Amino acid sequence: MGPRNRERRAGAVQRTNDSSALSKRSLAARGYVQDPFAALLVPGAARRAPLIHRGYYIRARAVRHCVRAFLEQTGALHAARRAQILSLGAGFDSLYFRLKTAGRLARAAVWEVDFPNVARRKAERIGETPELCALTGPFHRGEPASALCFESADYCILGLDLRQLQRVDEALGAAGLDAASPTLLLAEAVLTYLETESAAALIAWAAQRFPNALFVVYEQMRPQDAFGQFMLQHFRQLNSPLHGLERFPDVEAQRRRFLQAGWTACGAVDMNEFYRCFLPAEERRRVENIEPFDEFEEWHLKCAHYFILAASRGDILSHTLVFPSSEAFPRLNPASPSGVFPASVVSSEGQVPNLKRYGHASVLLSPDVILSAGGFGEQEGRHCRVSQFHLLSRDGDSEWKGSQIGDCGTGVQWDGRLYHTMTRLSESRVLVLGGRLSPVSPALGVLQLHFCNSEDNNTQDLKVTITKAGPKNDSTLSCWRHSTTEVSYQNQEYLFVYGGRSVVEPVLSDWHFLHVETMAWVRIPVEGEVPEARHSHSACTWQGGALIAGGLGASEEPLNSVLFLRPTSCGFLWESIDIQPPITPRYSHTAHVLNGKLLLVGGVWIHSSSFPGVTVINLTTGLCSEYEIDTTYVPWPLMLHNHTSILLPEEQQLLLLGGGGNCFSFGTYFNPHTVTLDLSSLSAGQEGLDSYSGPTKVDNKVFHK
Numbered sequence: 001m002g003p004r005n006r007e008r009r010a011g012a013v014q015r016t017n018d019s020s021a022l023s024k025r026s027l028a029a030r031g032y033v034q035d036p037f038a039a040l041l042v043p044g045a046a047r048r049a050p051l052i053h054r055g056y057y058i059r060a061r062a063v064r065h066c067v068r069a070f071l072e073q074t075g076a077l078h079a080a081r082r083a084q085i086l087s088l089g090a091g092f093d094s095l096y097f098r099l100k101t102a103g104r105l106a107r108a109a110v111w112e113v114d115f116p117n118v119a120r121r122k123a124e125r126i127g128e129t130p131e132l133c134a135l136t137g138p139f140h141r142g143e144p145a146s147a148l149c150f151e152s153a154d155y156c157i158l159g160l161d162l163r164q165l166q167r168v169d170e171a172l173g174a175a176g177l178d179a180a181s182p183t184l185l186l187a188e189a190v191l192t193y194l195e196t197e198s199a200a201a202l203i204a205w206a207a208q209r210f211p212n213a214l215f216v217v218y219e220q221m222r223p224q225d226a227f228g229q230f231m232l233q234h235f236r237q238l239n240s241p242l243h244g245l246e247r248f249p250d251v252e253a254q255r256r257r258f259l260q261a262g263w264t265a266c267g268a269v270d271m272n273e274f275y276r277c278f279l280p281a282e283e284r285r286r287v288e289n290i291e292p293f294d295e296f297e298e299w300h301l302k303c304a305h306y307f308i309l310a311a312s313r314g315d316i317l318s319h320t321l322v323f324p325s326s327e328a329f330p331r332l333n334p335a336s337p338s339g340v341f342p343a344s345v346v347s348s349e350g351q352v353p354n355l356k357r358y359g360h361a362s363v364l365l366s367p368d369v370i371l372s373a374g375g376f377g378e379q380e381g382r383h384c385r386v387s388q389f390h391l392l393s394r395d396g397d398s399e400w401k402g403s404q405i406g407d408c409g410t411g412v413q414w415d416g417r418l419y420h421t422m423t424r425l426s427e428s429r430v431l432v433l434g435g436r437l438s439p440v441s442p443a444l445g446v447l448q449l450h451f452c453n454s455e456d457n458n459t460q461d462l463k464v465t466i467t468k469a470g471p472k473n474d475s476t477l478s479c480w481r482h483s484t485t486e487v488s489y490q491n492q493e494y495l496f497v498y499g500g501r502s503v504v505e506p507v508l509s510d511w512h513f514l515h516v517e518t519m520a521w522v523r524i525p526v527e528g529e530v531p532e533a534r535h536s537h538s539a540c541t542w543q544g545g546a547l548i549a550g551g552l553g554a555s556e557e558p559l560n561s562v563l564f565l566r567p568t569s570c571g572f573l574w575e576s577i578d579i580q581p582p583i584t585p586r587y588s589h590t591a592h593v594l595n596g597k598l599l600l601v602g603g604v605w606i607h608s609s610s611f612p613g614v615t616v617i618n619l620t621t622g623l624c625s626e627y628e629i630d631t632t633y634v635p636w637p638l639m640l641h642n643h644t645s646i647l648l649p650e651e652q653q654l655l656l657l658g659g660g661g662n663c664f665s666f667g668t669y670f671n672p673h674t675v676t677l678d679l680s681s682l683s684a685g686q687e688g689l690d691s692y693s694g695p696t697k698v699d700n701k702v703f704h705k
Contacts, residue, residue: 084108113168203261231663270304271304356670433514477512562577654676
């Protein structure tokens, strides 16, 4: 890499500091953390989205956890030398001022290193802010050509390039850093911006230079899946590419990296595990209630792609257990895949049907017509709540063609809802239930879509009329992320609406029955233990009842239960199906029943380092296996959450429509085109799932098909 390109990339990395500093200021302003100094250090203000707030909050808490562990350990030992914190790539972070206010620097001091331009700007900001100067005490500023930008009795800021280790070493020594003292090295999203060789040299230098040290790293990982690939692409576009992720893709690889570089011990966890195991439950509840939030998939995926690591060495710190193992967050990696489902892009005469949206609903009107409506997506060149209907159709056995259709311009208009459900009533009628306009605005009222086309039945001319359905001024259903399933009772058809969330309740456990013929809500007795409340689960019609799988529970943790709402002579009965091995807890997936097997497609899970494909559950035996999705012929990262899927049983195919989400600060991602999965291997091989033809175990009882 030439010197000019190096400088351009260094500038891009420095700009990530400015964006991060504004996010930290917004984080403090909303009350996630107590940090009055963020606003003093960073001019200007920017109101970040709730997802960004959560992401920066967990980063701040993870680093705070490590800093406190270091200070408590060194303080308890009453070491002769004062403790040292060396923050690498510190940017405009306020760590020194927070520690000073909390009285934690009585026997400790802070050194910061960053690019000269960043370090000088921070030094100038401190010098012109009386509140900050009052905390630093007397200070002096270095000469313009000097690496020293700011120095007080317990605080030093140096402008250096971390790739020039000899100069870094000399400048730190000249600034009073004592290599023999207990030292915390802190690198928040720093090493990954360095070329892999430079990062390796820095890790090894620290191990050799500081005999008693704790090295804490927070940065990205898991580049293999769709979220990881989109993350890498984002930073490449910023001209600050992430390095080393291919060589060190997960926490185990990162641990080995430090141990092989000379560190004695090393522990690391991803942010999902940190959030669950190292934050008190009451603190989690506080954070979850600060502001309306409904981006759970992106929150969990962001946390799965960042880790916190603490490597230690020396007599004082080598036994510091920053991240002791916990049984509260078991790793549940699925068994080796039993097979593969090939994926391919649905195309027609070189044209690929476009469906860029998520949080929508799709329904099969006839074997050759699929309607999708609602959601958040791309429309007329901008991202918004989508008002256009999308039609995927074909003539006979020809290829699928996509088109946008509008309403007839009369009656009720589409209100822009998402996370709703749609149910086919006939080839010309669809029922729309629930949904939301925003996390504080439910989409009220039941809608019915009526379709009509030209005399030659050309689906390209299809028009939609929207009417209100159900009881007038009905507020029974003001939820979203629920499920709607067709069930039978006393030879009558009903829609079973279950779970979801609302403005008042973050997760719901109630259900409703809608009589299809009269469009009236009715009461039907349901016995058995009431399942745990959930949303973003899946639901399938099976044997007149409903199969409910997974979902997100009250503590925002994925569930792994598979439930059956079984018809009885006097109503329905909740039963729990015994699955072996148990499924990995997941949510935001789709589900279908094919040839006596329940298929759980995609979704999000947090207890496994792999990413979901298709889980296949034999409903006769309860045996479970995993199938990978082969995306060799899909020329973009396939992100399977917030998507919909349509089963074509006669063709042994599954169509995947839409999907994606707002990927933290990296931008909004949409699967650009419809994808088909080939399921023929399920019926061809039968695998071990069909080796037993006995009854299913349900709550230790026997249930025959």
